[in-house]
Amino acid sequence: MDLSVLIISYRSLNKLKNCISTIGNNREILIIENSDNYEIKEVIENEFNNCKVVLNNLNHGYAKASNIGFKLIKTEYALLLNTDIIITENHINKIEQDLKELKDNFTLASPISDDLIDFNMNNKLDKFFNSNNNSFDNEKKIAQIDLVKGCSLIVNLKKFTNNEVFDDNYFFFFEEMDLCRQVKKKGENIFVLNNIKIEHKSAQSLDMNLDVKYHNFRHWNYFWGRFYYFKKNYGYMYALITHFGKLLRFGFNTFRYYFISKSEFNKNKYRFLGLINSIIGNSSKLSVKILEE
Secondary structure (H helix, E strand, O other), rough: EEEEEEEOOOHHHHHHHHHHHHHOOOOOOOEEEEOOOHHHHHHHHHHOOOOOEEOOOOOOOHHHHHHHHHHOOOOEEEEEOOOOOOHHHHHHHHHHHHHHOOOOOOOEEEEEEEHHHHHOOOOOHHHHHHOOOOOOOOOEEEEEOOOOOEEEEEEHHHHHHHOOOOOOOOOOHHHHHHHHHHHHHOOOOOOEEEEEEEOOOOOOOOOOOHHHHHHHHHHHHHHHHHHHHHHHOHHHHHHHHHHHHHHHHHHHHHHOOOOOOOHHHHHHHHHHHHHHHHOOOHHHHHHHHHHHH
């Protein structure tokens, strides 16, 4: 099967090694490392002879790093993974079998996971998805669905011009939701592979020494991406009206918790900063400073 494995990493050597080790040594793996950490490249390529690590030299974010990887891939299909995904060679073999059944009648697909089920069943953010396929038909081995996650995404690269899959403006959140929206608007198909269940240790893509910064980074990017998603798909004024109350609340709570709770202060502070930066049109790449502080 013409399938490549692509992993996006950021200073997560231990998580990356765990992810690769479950896949095994029989399949070539391309890793896009969103930093200039040569040690990661050296360790991974020395320990795993089936891996190639490309250093981005700076953090481009998940969407752009994925696009960089997709453009380096020469196969027709790509399996995009986070470092917190637990997937085996047997899983990937089953994915290839299912893709043979689908032929080219798909643009995106994903193996099933508890995280994916939760993502679909509880995602009420965009009315565009409300009347479509947001439940799981477990009786079917392969079933149509409207939303899949970028952490374990199978991409039919032939459906994308120059292998440009994601909108580069997203940094960490909403890139897969926006992608699914564009795919569905074109009348193309997204599938879930119900007989292939993997594990996603959600929000555990970084090593523990970056844990606190990572949570601040997530708060910033979630609301940057949320506003940008609505601005892109519904217009600036709609996005502003739907987020103005949140902006006031986050600003108020930043002052409220300053002397009371450091964790609540940080949560509201970074949500406020992410949202205001998106409103005024600043790039999501500003969030890199949070991880580098």
